[in-house]
Amino acid sequence: MPNITIEISDAQYKGLQYVAADAEGWAENAVLNRIRIATEEIVQEYTTRALDEGVSIPATRDEIVTDAFSRGWVKTAADREAEDQAALAERA
Numbered sequence: 228m229p230n231i232t233i234e235i236s237d238a239q240y241k242g243l244q245y246v247a248a249d250a251e252g253w254a255e256n257a258v259l260n261r262i263r264i265a266t267e268e269i270v271q272e273y274t275t276r277a278l279d280e281g282v283s284i285p286a287t288r289d290e291i292v293t294d295a296f297s298r299g300w301v302k303t304a305a306d307r308e309a310e311d312q313a314a315l316a317e318r319a
Contacts, residue, residue, distance in 0.1 A: 231258065269295050276300055 233254075235243070240250060247253035266288055273295045277284050285291050295301040302310075 266292055269301050273300060 243250040243253065270288055270291050273291050274284060276282075285294055296303075
């Protein structure tokens with residue numbers, strides 16, 4: 228299972244403590260909430276495409292996300308950015 232760790236300065240930590248009673252909890256919640264939003268976007272895209280193409284929809288959101296990537300129906304942000312940069316370079 229991936230582990231995401233960030234290093235911040237003491238001053239940055241104090242700044243976060245200014246806005247959050249539990250700095251670590253706030254950071255974890257921010258990441259998990261963004262993951263939830265991304266997952267729902269992927270599920271929506273996948274469901275629409277699966278229905279259009281007559282593909283069975285997996286039973287869980289995790290399975291949908293995994294299948295969406297394996298089918299190439301969604302791509303990572305890094306992959307999309309690389310494709311955009313390549314397209315821009317081609318036009319230049």
